[in-house]
Amino acid sequence: MKENLISRRANSVGRTKIRKMFELEKTLDNVISFTVGEPDFHTPEHIVRACERALAEHKTGYAPNQGVLELREAVAERTLKTHGVKYDPETEILITAGGMNALRAASEALVNQGDEVIVPDPYWCNHFHHPLMELGVAVAVPVDAASNYMYDVARLEGYITEKTKTIILNSPSNPTGRVMDRATMKKLCELCIKHDLILISDEVYEHIIYDDTEFVSPVMFDGMRERTILCNSFSKSYAMTGWRIGYAVGPADIINAMLRINENTLASPTTFAQYAAVEALRGPQDDVKKMVSSFEKRRDILLEGINKIPKLSCPKLQGAFYAFVDIRGTGLSDDEFCERLLLEKRVSVTPGSGFGANGAGHVRMSYALSEDDLREGLLRIGEFIETL
Numbered sequence: 001m002k003e004n005l006i007s008r009r010a011n012s013v014g015r016t017k018i019r020k021m022f023e024l025e026k027t028l029d030n031v032i033s034f035t036v037g038e039p040d041f042h043t044p045e046h047i048v049r050a051c052e053r054a055l056a057e058h059k060t061g062y063a064p065n066q067g068v069l070e071l072r073e074a075v076a077e078r079t080l081k082t083h084g085v086k087y088d089p090e091t092e093i094l095i096t097a098g099g100m101n102a103l104r105a106a107s108e109a110l111v112n113q114g115d116e117v118i119v120p121d122p123y124w125c126n127h128f129h130h131p132l133m134e135l136g137v138a139v140a141v142p143v144d145a146a147s148n149y150m151y152d153v154a155r156l157e158g159y160i161t162e163k164t165k166t167i168i169l170n171s172p173s174n175p176t177g178r179v180m181d182r183a184t185m186k187k188l189c190e191l192c193i194k195h196d197l198i199l200i201s202d203e204v205y206e207h208i209i210y211d212d213t214e215f216v217s218p219v220m221f222d223g224m225r226e227r228t229i230l231c232n233s234f235s236k237s238y239a240m241t242g243w244r245i246g247y248a249v250g251p252a253d254i255i256n257a258m259l260r261i262n263e264n265t266l267a268s269p270t271t272f273a274q275y276a277a278v279e280a281l282r283g284p285q286d287d288v289k290k291m292v293s294s295f296e297k298r299r300d301i302l303l304e305g306i307n308k309i310p311k312l313s314c315p316k317l318q319g320a321f322y323a324f325v326d327i328r329g330t331g332l333s334d335d336e337f338c339e340r341l342l343l344e345k346r347v348s349v350t351p352g353s354g355f356g357a358n359g360a361g362h363v364r365m366s367y368a369l370s371e372d373d374l375r376e377g378l379l380r381i382g383e384f385i386e387t388l
């Protein structure tokens with residue numbers, strides 16, 4: 001067998017710590033899992049019905065590579081409503097297989113070997129992996145509690161070189177559950193314009209936001225429409241993770257490049273699932289509201305519970321369904337903490353260092369689980385801390 005059988009592209013990425021924890025917890029009984037990054041709700045009935053109708057109407061052939069036009073139109077309507085920006089469904093919108101495919105296609109369309117892509121550290125692992133898969137460089141810019149786990153724009157500027165091509169933004173954020181405020185977003189946009197950079201804005205948690213926190217997107221600022229790719233998904237907002245439908249919205253030349261890439265990978269996302277996504281956008285939004293208020297209640301339970309446990313802390317959470325908990329007070333490394341907590345108390349959480357070097361000393365907890373499990377999990381974590 002050839003020595004270099006496996007490509008540099010494939011070898012540029014490994015398995016994530018989330019997967020490793022997930023696989024370990026599957027070997028044990030009675031585990032309360034805070035590792036899973038998906039809503040524990042079913043897809044709303046009216047969306048499922050729309051899919052059934054599409055199937056009954058035999059919408060089972062190939063869809064256009066760019067996605068069903070009706071869905072692109074629905075995305076344009078929605079983006080105008082939420083972002084106040086008009087996009088042309090013919091040229092500026094691409095339907096993708098989830099947010100993941102939108103983000104990966106954006107990276108494939110923009111990143112050449114050696115190009116630098118800025119990602120926040122802690123990051124969502126795929127944001128870090130995508131540039132590596134283009135043989136580019138992922139430049140991890142530390143973000144921490146002092147800047148609400150969002151970019152400190154002055155600090156970020158220090159990481160920009162002539163090779164920097166894009167910046168990845170994720171607000172609300174996985175893994176930290178924080179949201180970028182308007183003033184910081186304005187500074188970030190000014191920086192992108194100053195250095196002629198493209199901003200890839202991952203907005204898959206756009207609707208999962210709490211209290212009076214404002215959702216701000218870069219395209220709401222002057223001069224950003226032409227340099228921003230919005231990546232969004234039905235997975236989280238509509239509990240449609242398995243349907244694999246998302247979209248990218250951006251300048252026509254970049255969307256066209258992504259379209260050519262996707263034409264050579266997936267051809268197009270599943271046709272009847274796209275009709276269900278039209279219903280998700282145009283149909284009633286009550287289920288989304290119910291789901292978000294349920295997450296908000298769990299967020300409160302989790303924050304109160306964690307902050308009562310000595311040696312653990314998590315100051316605030318504004319969106320998504322993740323808590324990034326500081327465990328440095330325990331004296332354990334995050335890997336050790338997670339392994340011991342799982343083996344000794346059957347509670348599974350993810351080591352923060354799995355999300356970048358700057359995540360060390362923290363653990364990520366997804367609170368997409370029932371209130372009963374949440375309370376039981378917190379109880380067991382409290383007991384574990386007492387044993388230390």
Ligand SMILES: Cc1ncc(COP(=O)(O)O)c(C=O)c1O
Pocket residue numbers: 037097098099100101124170173174202204232233234235236241245246
């Ligand atoms: C920050 C972030 N972006 C994108 C995605 C991709 O989701 P999907 O491909 O299911 O739309 C996820 C999923 O976990 C995520 O957490």
